[in-house]
Amino acid sequence: MPGRSASHRLRIGRYTEQNRIYLLTANTRKREPVFHDYGLGRIVIRQFKDVQGQGIADSLAFVVMPDHFHWLIQLHCGSLGELMCRMKSLSAKGVNEAVGWTGNLWQQGYHDRALRRDDDLVKLARYVVANPLRAGLVERLGDYPLWDAIWV
Numbered sequence: 001m002p003g004r005s006a007s008h009r010l011r012i013g014r015y016t017e018q019n020r021i022y023l024l025t026a027n028t029r030k031r032e033p034v035f036h037d038y039g040l041g042r043i044v045i046r047q048f049k050d051v052q053g054q055g056i057a058d059s060l061a062f063v064v065m066p067d068h069f070h071w072l073i074q075l076h077c078g079s080l081g082e083l084m085c086r087m088k089s090l091s092a093k094g095v096n097e098a099v100g101w102t103g104n105l106w107q108q109g110y111h112d113r114a115l116r117r118d119d120d121l122v123k124l125a126r127y128v129v130a131n132p133l134r135a136g137l138v139e140r141l142g143d144y145p146l147w148d149a150i151w152v
């Protein structure tokens with residue numbers, strides 16, 4: 001459809017289910033490698049932890065890459081759209097304040113994948129946190145500071 005954005009197409013058919021496990025991915029604007037600065041990546045991680053502390057979702061695993069993040073969660077209340085809007089807005093505000101920027105940090109939209117009961121969560125969490133290894137950013141996972149998983 002002319003005039004419709006890609007973020008609109010990402011929302012088609014999106015349904016949020018409480019207590020479901022989701023893998024969420026969001027990219028920085030123009031895939032800029034903002035989080036090569038690990039201090040800025042910690043701002044995103046702080047938002048992940050705040051969401052958990054508020055009981056919105058349990059953070060099962062995450063990795064903040066230079067230009068995107070992967071976040072494995074179990075959603076408890078609200079919708080994915082509300083969660084991602086909040087997370088992206090607050091992390092953008094924090095990053096912008098830290099470096100004196102204005103404007104958008106994140107691309108519009110996000111990708112989500114609802115996991116089935118038979119999906120191997122530990123295997124998926126390991127895949128998520130191993131992103132820095134596959135991208136050649138580090139030689140050992142322990143050398144990359146912007147990840148966590150409840151099983152690892």
